[in-house]
Amino acid sequence: MLTRTEHRAARAAGLAALLCIGLALAVPVLVLVAQGAGTGLSASQGEYLLRITRFTLMQAGLSTILSLATAVPLARALARRPAFPGRRWLINLFAVPLGLPPLVAALGLIEVWGRNGIANKGLGLLGVETPFSIYGLSGILIAHVFFNLPLAVRFILPGLERLPPEYWKTAANLGMGGLSLFRLIEWPAMRQSAAGAAGLVFMLCATSFTLVLVLGGGPAATTLEVAIYQALRFDFDPGRALMLAAxxxxxxxxxxLGLKLISAPSKPGDTKGGSTSRPDAPHGLHALPDAVLIGVAGVFVGAPMVAVIISGLQADLSRLLADPQFWRAATTSLSIGVAAALLSVLLAGLLVRARYSAADRSASPALGLLSALSGAASSLTLLVPPVVLGAGWFLMLGGGVGQMLAPLAVIVTVNALMALPFVMRVIEPAHLSAMQRNGRLSLSLGITGFSRLWQIDIPALRLPLVTGFVFAVALSLGDLGAIALFGSDRIVTLPWLLYQKLGSYRTSDAAGLALLLGGLTMGLMLAADRLGNRNGTTGQ
Structure with missing residues (x-):
């Protein structure tokens, strides 16, 4: 409950936040349009755009098919085996790629699948003369499956685990076999979550930047976002960048829009609780296929992370830690991360408060619109990818040559907007719960306005605010998208320094930096996850 003055203040602040987000998204797009206006489309350019778009859709589609084709049987195997040793560790391992910086993961994949990697050495022992290439379409697909297979499994598995025990008793009584169980029981339980996972994986792969930049291997394997980066960073062709961005x-x-249509939450089934043995979960040698599938998936996901740790420990970490360039990059990364996280938490707090206020008086069409816009603001930030945002600001600032504060402000803003959906997801449920618990009590005690905000609301939200802040810092630390356009000798972050080391073939230094960057971001992600669990917001 809010007073009338608090309602007005919340709505005004929410409108201000919406205006800031709208300007941050609209200005770079308008600059791209203005810079590219009047640019004709030649036959060669049309063919180039068609080729880039076709490859983007093809690699995203193949990545989605491969991710789901392995995630569905893996989720079924995990659901059939709810108590094998190490299961909890495997599920936790599947959460690691979700917070791992793409550049660090790319280095780990190169260590495993590269020309001198573990996979090619194993193939050599088997007599295979032609080495497997991690670069090009094959490398992009492996990298996308590495990231999205665990994500899809975590989408699908809960639906299978929530199936009532009565289903399995009935199936056993009817003598159902594996195919009938899948068609009549498992697939209806996972269909909606699998469709939502497929749409999300496709979007993540279609907007992939860092993995394609590192593993693409040349013009033949270039996606739209990488092509935008190349058009501005190397060719300075605003017209081509505009067409690609559009x-x-x-x-x-x-x-x-497709995700909105297919990803509605599924209803949980009614159950009396308890546990029942599944009729399709035999033990002994019959469990071998499940064990092999789970083991292969664990090795596939875990090997690149182990490779990063091993190669990083073999690097001269003491020399890297004594290098002033490392500390300069680390300071810049942390400064950008903290600033972006503060901005993201501030915007999220204002939008959440405005949405609550507007929903409290939803009879007015204007307030209904405010509530809808406040809820959709975070999704709008996903509509314009970081490279597209950076491209507009890059053109406005003339490439940022000779400047430092303005490019840093752009990087902070872009990172804050990219973290906003996740921060809002943490803060909003906690805010609603706090308002239901403390709203009437605050009014009855006469504590309103700033005093209520400072003494009651912020202390009640301290844990989710800190969780969102830490999560946003971790996302910003591992991001290469915004810095890719503005990175220079004056502006160096840890991902940009790591990318430079990889580009100059200083693999030992790159391995050490990957270990340090990965350890820092994963430490922050684990801290955010623990804070979220304590607050009960994880997974909401």
Missing amino acids: IQVGLTLAVM
Whole structure:
């Protein structure tokens, strides 16, 4: 409950936050349009755009098919085996790629699948002369499956685990076999979550930047976002960047609309609780296929992370830690991360408060619109990818040559907007719960306005605010998208320094930096996860 003055203040602050987000998204897009206006489309450019778009859709589609084709049987195997040793560790391992910086993961994948990697050495022992190439379409697909297979499993598995025991008793009594169980029981339980996972994986792969930049291997394996980066960073061709950005935004919008249609939450089944043995979960040698599938998936996901740790420990970490360039990059990364996290938490708090206020008086169409816009603001930030945002600001600032504060402000803003959906997801449920618990009590005690905000609301939200802040810092630390356009000798972050080391073939230094960056971001992610669990917001 809020007083009338508090309602007005919450709505005004929410409108201000919406205006800031709208300007941050609209200005770079308008700059791209203005810079590219009047640019004709030659036959060669049209063929180039068609080729880039076709490859973007093809690699996203193949990545989605591969991710789901392995995630569905893996989720079924995990659901059939709820108590094998190490199961909890495996599920926790599947959460690691979700917070691992893509650049660090790319280095780990190169260590495993590269020319001198573990996979090619094993193939050599088997007599295979032609080495497997991690670069090009094959490397992009492996990297996308590495990231999205665990994500899809975590989407699908809860639905299978929530199936009532009565289903399995009935199936056993009817003598159902594996195919009938899948068709009549498992697939209906996972269909909706699998469709939502497929749409999300497709969007993530279609907007992938860092993995394609590192593993693409050349013009033949270039996606829209990488092509935008190349058009500005290397060719400075605003017209081409505009066309690519328009296609990218249109593609992202289409995928987001599709996600809205297919990703409605499924209803949990009624159950009396308890546990029942599944009729399709035999033990002994019959459990071998499940064990092999689970083991292979664990090795596939875990090997690149182990490779990063091993190669990083073999690097000269003491020399890297004594290098002033490392500390300069670390300081810049942390400064950007903290600033972006503060901005993201501030915007999220204002939007959440405004949405609560507008929903409390939803009879007015204007307030209904405010509530809808406040809820959709975070999704709008996903509509325009970081590279597209950076491209507009890059053109406005003339490439940022000779400047430092303005490019840093752009990087902070872009990172804050990219973290906003996740921060809002943490804060909003906690805010609603706090208002239901403390609202009437605050009014009865006469504590209103700033005093209520400072003494009651913020202390009640301290844990989710800190959780969102830490999560946003971790996301910003591992991001290469915004810094890729503005990175220079004056502006160096840890991901940009790692990318430079990889580009100059200083693999030992790159391995050490990957270990340090991965350890820092994963430490922050684990801290955010623990804080979220204590607050009960994780997974909401």
